[in-house]
Amino acid sequence: MNEYAVTVIGHDRPGIIADVAEILARLGLNVTDSTMTRLRGHFAMTLVCSGPPVAEEIEAALEPLTADRTLLVTVRGVMEEPVHEPTGSHHIITLHGADQLGIVATLARTVAEAGGNITDLTTRLSGALYVVVAEVDAADPAALEVALSSAAQHLGVEVTLRPADADLL
Incomplete structure (x- = not known):
């Protein structure tokens, strides 16, 4: 199973989260961790997801969201996080x-x-x-x-x- 960090930043508009989540689900990717926010009219989201596709497939599927140049999408593989004991x-x-x-x-x-x-x-x-x-x-x-x-x-x-x-x- 592959694990990826998907980031989306750009001008906010209704439906960004739905668009990204639907594409990832169609690819068979499970969102395991995420953070999303709106900052002065700009949207920022990072999702960690896992599934069978390779990064190039994910980037290609998300590419239509960047066509109008208001969003920037990146996909990066992430290493499995080592288990850390709580430090406090x-x-x-x-x-x-x-x-x-x-x-x-x-x-x-x-x-x-x-x-x-x-x-x-x-x-x-x-x-x-x-x-x-x-x-x-x-x-x-x-x-x-x-x-x-x-x-x-x-x-x-x-x-x-x-x-x-x-x-x-």
Whole structure:
């Protein structure tokens, strides 16, 4: 079984997800992981899928979606992910404050240096207010909280760290 990362970016319009998902299903590809969002009128999606086709078949099937040049589609083979033991507990970081250059860079470096791993990150600019929500695996939440407090003071923003609620299925 082959595994691929399919990315789609471009101008948003209704039906992009349906178009891509239907093509992948017709090819016999199972979507095993995905993330999709709309950013200021632009669409971004990454899907990890598995199935029998080769990358060239997938690219050819998706090519009609790029004909009007408003979407860019890429297909890349991905290696099987090694099984990793959890490196810490799952937490949520929220940050809000005045927009300024370097907020994401500072936050990401702070988490990395504290031994944490960002597993999801979302940012939004609302007027002059910048908001970040990040999911992290924290090996030492207390140390991460101290590091985040220092970074927040340096940036002049508010930051909170809280344990993530378990997903209920």
